[in-house]
Amino acid sequence: MRLHSCKNFAVTILLSMAAIAMPMSGCAPKAPKPATGTPFTPQQGRQSSRAAIIDGRLVTTEDLWPLLAERAGAAALESFALDRAVDREAARLGITITDEDLRAEREIVERALVGVGLTDRSQRGRIVTEVRARRGLGPAWFESMLRRNALARKITVTSVVPPSETDLLRAHETLYGPRRNVRVIVMANERELARHRAEVARALQTSPEIGLARFIVLAADHSQDASRARGGLLDPVGRFDDQYADAFRQSVFEAEVGGVPGLTPVVALDEGFAVALVMGEQPADGVPLESVRLEIMQRLNLDAQQRAIAALLERLRTSTRIEPFDPALEWAWANRAR
DSSP, X not given: OBOBOSOOOHHHHHTOSOOOOOOOOOSXXXXXXXXXXXXXXXXXXXXXXXXXXXXXXXXXXXXXXXXXXXXXXXXXXXXXHHXXXXXXXXXXXXXXXXXXXXXXXXXXXXXXXXXXXXXXXXXXXXXXXXXXXXXXXXXXXXXXXXXXXXXXXXXXXXXXXXXXXXXXXXXXXXXXXXXXXXXXXXXXXXXXXXXXXXXXXXXXXXXXHHHHHHHHHHHHHHOOSGGGGGTTBOSOEETTOTTBOXXXXXXXXHSOOSSSOEEOOOEEOXXXXXXXXXXXXXXXXXXXXXXXXXXXXXXXXXXXXXXXXXXXXXXXXXXXXXXXOSHHHHHHHHTXXX
16 A cells, blocks of 8 residues: 655665666677586686685686576666666767766765765765665666766756745745644555544544554554554654655644544545544744755755656666566566566
8 A cells, every 4th residue: 555655756766776787698708617516726717707615616607697687687687778778868969977977976875875964974974885785785886876867867957847936835844844643544445444443433532542542453453554563653744745645644634633633534545545543743843944945945956856867767768678688687577576
């Protein structure tokens, strides 16, 4: 079930196609392949592509290739193809990138990885290293991603729609306005969810505590949202918080708050249905708009750039024809996640 909106593009596109870049099979003659599992010797190592030694025995890249290709080959192949497609589009438009463009792109990606507000460069470098290791973003893949994103950013610079004053006001409200404390139940069956809502409503009439306890149990037992592990508890929800669907946010802020938790109607999502229990409201932070205008505009401009990049990458992705020949790669491509 999808409670969250798909409007937040920045991190998604910056880190899209997250696969380990692997060597593609070429047509050049290969060195004779040594017998797999035989004791390693320096002479044998020079005759083949050495990958590792296990208990004194050579493991070649040829030995590992089928396993690597089946495991991550589809994502790597698609990433490789997308790199080529972006290169072709840039060449067609006469666009190139400089070292300064790559440094700027690295800054954007690192901020996306660790958070916009982290300005301590030494601390940020350590966290970036840790995050990249957890996500498997090795040097080859990371540098390829930076180059692709930098090119795509220059290709799409004229198609970026600048944010409006209304966008600025909404973003300020999202970041610094009031937020509501919410629990949610998300289900595919609208009728069953309505029964659970009626059960909670009856419990709330007995007491707020009993109603809250009943909602938590029902969320943990029946909700199909990831928040079920926390009894349906979400991060505080803002009025224009784009990580949540519009209809859901509207129902949350229309609910009464006070001594008794507010129970929303059953709300239709893109996939499934939701009902929320609004437990209270956190007041606005009191940050004046003018004191953060520049910062917010920078974030909105970045989001606008990422939407333009997303459209470009999707267009190139759908127009690229990929035909794997290697058996392991062919299997991975046929069974890739779509």
